[in-house]
Amino acid sequence: MRRFHAAAVSVEEMQDINTYAVVxxxxxxxxxxxxxxxxxxxxxxxxRASGMDTYCLCTESGACHxxxxxxxMAGENSIEVSLDEQASSALGVDGGFHVEVSAHYLPILRVALQRLLGT
Structure with a gap:
């Protein structure tokens, strides 16, 4: 699991580039x-034909999946995103991400992650 503290959190809908993103x-x-x-x-x-009608995960290295x-899941001061083997390998992480965030970001992150990833 890749662990880090997020000093910067952004949730944006960018209609000009047809994208909703959490960074x-x-x-x-x-x-x-x-x-x-x-x-x-x-x-x-x-x-839809290419299977790209879903979310995309990207890291600082430029790796995307x-x-x-x-x-x-969103906890009291963190989010955790668990990945399957293929995504873990493509992104160069072991199992996913555990990201500590300031608690005041969690309400918007919960809504954003629900929108991006579903249940």
Whole structure:
């Protein structure tokens, strides 16, 4: 499990690029360990045909993977995102992410993760 404290947390809907995203970054300037969870606001037939009609996980290394979350949960001061073997391998992490965040971000993160990842 890759563990870090997110000094920067962003949840944004960007209609101009058809994306809804959560970004958790180790440093305020967006550098360091980073987890991005993105999902298009709408999908086309090509997205559906290629299996890209789901969320995408990306890290600071540029590694990306569509799908692969087996479970997620929000605690009192952290979120945890567990990954299947294929996603773990593609992203270079062992099992997923455990991210400590300030408690005041948790209500919006719960809503955002529900929107991106479902139950």
């Amino acid at each position: 958790l970054s180790e440093r305020h300037d967006g550098t360091g360990i980073r987890l991005e969870i993105q999902k298009a606001l709408s999908f086309d037939d090509q997205d 569509h799908g692969g979350v087996t479970r997620w």
